[in-house]
Amino acid sequence: MAHLPYSTSQTGLVYDVRMRFHVEVRPEVNQGVHPEDPRRIYAIYKELVDAGLVDDPNTVSLAPSVLARIPARFVTKKEVCAVHSERVWDLVISLEHWDNDLLHEAGSNMDSIYLSKNTPMCARLSAGGAIEACRGILNGHVKNAIAVIRPPGHHAEHNEPMGFCLFNNVPIAVKACQKEFGDACRKVLILDWDVHHGNGVQQAFYKDPNVLYISLHVHQGGKFYPAGPAGDHLHCGEGPGAGMNVNIPWRTAGMRDADYLLAFQRIVMPIAQDFNPDLVVVSAGFDAAEGDMLGKCHVSPAGYGHMTRMLMSLADGKIAVCLEGGYNLRSIAISALAVTRTLMGEPPGRIANAVPTPSGVDTVEEVLRQQAKYWPCLFPRNPSERTRELKAERLHDIVRDYQAAWLWENLGMSSLFIAHSKASRSFKNQVLATPNHAEARPLLVIFHDPPELTGDTDPRTRELQLHNTWLTDSVKQYLQWAVDQGFAVIDINIPKHLTEVDDNHEYAEEADAQQRIDETELLAKYLWENYIELSDASHMFLMGVGQAYSSLIGFLKKNDRCRERVDKIFGFISDSCALPSYRATTDDFLDRWYKDKSKIFVAQNHYVWERHKTKAPSRKWGSLQKSDGNDMQEMLSHHVKEVTGILGVEVEHWQSDAPMAGASEGEA
Template identity: 45%
Template sequence: MDHDDGSYDSVSYSPAESVIIPPAPLRATSVVVHRPASSALSYASKRTGLVYDARMKYHCEPISGDDDLHPEDPRRIWFIYKELQKAGLTEHEEDSEADRQWKLLRICARLAEPSEVALAHSIDHYKWVQRIAEMTDAQRRNLVKDADSVYFHPTTPFCARLAAGGAIEATRAVMTGAVKNAIAVIRPPGHHAEHGRAAGFCFFNNVGVAAKVTRKDFPDTCRKILILDWDVHHGNGVQQIFESDPNVLYISLHVHKGGFFYPAGDYGDESHVGLGAGEGKNINIPWPRHHMHDGDYIHAFQQIVMPVAYEFNPDLVLISAGFDAADGDTLGACFVSPNGYALMTSMLLTLANGKVVACLEGGYNLNSIAVSALAVTKILMGEKPAPVAVPGPSVDAIQTVQKVIKIHSKYWKCLYPKSSSVDLESLGGERLHDILQVRQNRRYAEQHMMYPLHLPLGGSDSGVDPGSFSDQVTSTPGWRKAQPLLIIFHDPPDTIGDPHPLTGAFDPHNIVVTQPSEPYIEWAVHNKFSVIDVNVPRYLKTMEDDSSTGELSEEDRTNATRDVASAIWENFVSVSEAPDIFLIGVGGAYAGLISFLNLAGETVQQRVSHIFAFAGKHALLPVARPTDDALSLWYFNHSTVFAAREHCIFDGPRKIRKKYGRILRTDANSVIEQLLYQKEQVLARMREGVKGEEGTGGEMKTDENPPPSAGIRKLEISTPPEPRLTAGTGSSTRLGSPIKLPRMGMFGVTGSGH
């Protein structure tokens, strides 16, 4: 049946009647789309273009029965058109001029010229496609056997040229300013068609041909094109055609499954970044599995697509808009919602002054592609995406995005973290960590005369390269003297970043470096303590691997810290006359300090006055030895472990064992806040230089929900009153507090023996 809009029901078309049909003019040909852009016409008043030509339905699988329909079904474009019609977005004859301003402007498809197709394909390939029309049915059936997932019909060459011509005309209308943007509802799809080969239901690479023609016809206004491919399959054809082209950036998000999803192999993996001048201009974001959803796609857009697109700064954006990642498509088996497509479209519209053309690729659930295409069209026309919450990205998406960023960060300034490749080092690249350490060492040297301590670490259990700690351990010159000694083990400086709102880039000017343990050192030096400062980096050069590219596992880092602590003890502390020794472990570095204490001999127990641990939410660790019960008791009596208010150790009614130390629950949750707000207590304790038994033991019990006043009443750490406590007295440390309370307060966790 011939519809009044010029479309046809697919059932009305009989393949047996097939002939090559010349491009008959449609009703919409009266629309002039080749007019030059009027400078008086503002962007907002321009309309969105629509390419739809019912004749593209002619190409169909001739032998298909009703129960075995090929997924690349002619009705695909008709379902989308019907959906747009139902939404009132298509024009009608009775529409007034005012009505039409709110509707899609119909753009006529036409047959792509051989010379246009030949910009993206070999002439041989063009001729091969043309010959399909002249073959007998038997010849075409034979051809299918050797082809890669394509079927042939007498109208195939006609429809393939019409689809490519539709993509060209949609793009041309956008470039001339006849429309602000456009959607081309075209088939057969194109993104699998390679330079000399049809594949994956595709004959001519519609988007590829349109990009080539536009670059040729608009050399001054269209220098760079972004092709964004959200079809669930990798667009191997687009990648191949533009692999060496620095002016066409191809970004594809697709299910890859390690190369076991069409088009199989490694061509769609993240390592294919482009060739020659086009290196870096091909970005594959290969999902390792199906079932990816809006949150995964939005994550990739926010982390890679948009930052890179802004940096590339295209003059035109072409979307290879397959809808086979849509919820409901069993072939793609992903869950992208219409709103997900709307969000991606609205982000892309912020590029290239809004010059965006969406060209249909795959998508095989007729309802899913219809509602998805409608969602995209509405955004193109100026609607805003619905304020619907998007789920967070899956672990697989986060890891995939990280992997891609690592590879592409060397091509794009906006992508972080930069991979510490040889290339970067040859560019004078240096880790921020190392730069900061040099700066801190210089400052400590100038302010406190602190200099690096050289540790003979060779042959240690952790396999730490001695050189890797050479700049991490610094000391005041008086470490041998008979004055209190503070040894502080801390994590590298924290960086607090404020990324660029558009590109997401972290630039040196918007990163702030914090080192909240510094005031402790200043105080100690001022109070005539010796200080040994140990920065525990998150990466180390190890004996096995001197590439220093990877981050240390927590276990390796703990072991390395333990060995460094042992070396400091054996080589420096053991020959120091310091009467009082205080150890501070901060954040992740606390684990290494505990590991050291677990090996500590009697001299450590005799000489260490107190251990302060700023654990935050880090796992609390025991100091215990099977053969030495006294060790845990000693640790309990000589430690203060600051645990975050929301630390999981306070969950449930279980008692906390003494081997975890004397735990204090702070109002603060982060290590940084703990360092800030517990400072006065820690300094007060050190000021007194107290050394001795600080409690009589007993099982620890947590106060589940103490009133604020309990924090004051049970305050444990303070300046003790006279007389000074001495070793072995067993005196209680529940003491009055003459000092000012910290802002965040402190909730005591007392031993039940008190």
């Protein structure tokens, strides 16, 4: 056959009305229509017809080019059994002889499956349709294709239909084409953008070096369907298939275009280009689409168009898009139309919001760190292997050691003993104090986050170089001032991560915010009982920087008698920090006291200002002051004068009564 120029070649369409006949024999009365609704494929087909893309006998098409119809056919037993056990084939085929009671009962005993007499026909057409879509492309009859098929396939496992899926259409098509076309279809990329993990596809090719499976799905730590760890980022393939399984498991629902595009730009496309497939097959569920009741994500038709467009740059444009899930009839119709138009050569629509969610960024980074072990095209390389071998140390421990040395040399501060149930290097030097911390003089206690590092990384290795890296610690200014005034000082560093005694050198996420708040509260209680309460301090000043402020307030709420000794509380709240309230139903004066004693600097962008645009915040939030900035270190630096001014006024009498205030008793 003559090779047609790419631009004039058509996009193929597989659609067969008979695939609508797989229905529930006994719909659950109270549960409405089952989400895997037979109308799903018709909704898409109708949308394509209305757009003038189908040469349908009932309409006149005005479009310059139309889709080339590819007939679906029945899949054979041999084709199915390249992926499934004979048991699955026999079970599905036998259904046409079952009576309705048996069909209903058998379906309700399976994992998210319904069965009918027509199920075998539909399942065979669906898998056969996927095969024919791919064959049409590989034979050169069409340049690419979309298969509007059901039931879906990607959950169906070797020996187990599940999750609305009977035969696993896409793997069946891939195996059939690899067999028929040999070297012309040796390496296949299966890209699965259905909102659920394609556990069946992963299983089918887990040890296969010739099929790269990439799935983007909501995972929610294994709580989202199909529940369990199989869809996590650590499942990367086995043996010769190591690295050929790429899970991009979203931690939360609510993902949008920008998250998918980020994953495509950073992970999917670099890996896919490196893999260099002969054919791309998309497991195209549209249940991550805006409006889907199961997926609860926000991918727009334009978003699907952009993903399609990027995949079309692979495998000389040989791409087959096969329908999987997607349960909002309107959403799947407009999404599939956008994909089809893109396949036909139209540019995809515009993306409304190009900013990914923080949770999406976290997932992409997590997958990059994992997959960089297998794919040299991905940077950064995961450094853990090398640093483990070279016995490198975590910088946050080194920095705290340095701070301890600096505070000892310049301010005479040294480590206070803290009893911990857990052994960790991170507790070393966590609490530092001046030697006069128990004396009759003002005491300033500061709880704060570790100092900040900023720097430009090497563009390829992402390594930080010491000469381009800066350590910012604005808390030091407060410590210095207080010591100069003759105050006693206790400085508490709240680590964001506890270095295990057996450090595995893997990337460490910040400890869970609530867990840190709780632990800090316990530490505050310990310090209070063992040191602060026993001191003869003339004045007591508390300061909480960042999350530590919530812990301070939490501690005070639970320990009434501490409150009586506190003269002033200072807080620094950045835009990502929660602002704690202080009120008790049993004590009307508590919020009054709090408002009077507190001074809280809150980042300019903090939500509290949005909420209190028109009326002043209530007393329970304390005495709030809007800061000029949002950066914690900058905020600390900007407000040194105000805070030290307030402290100066508070201790005026003490300073005039005690002329030797500057020196500690031992030296006097």
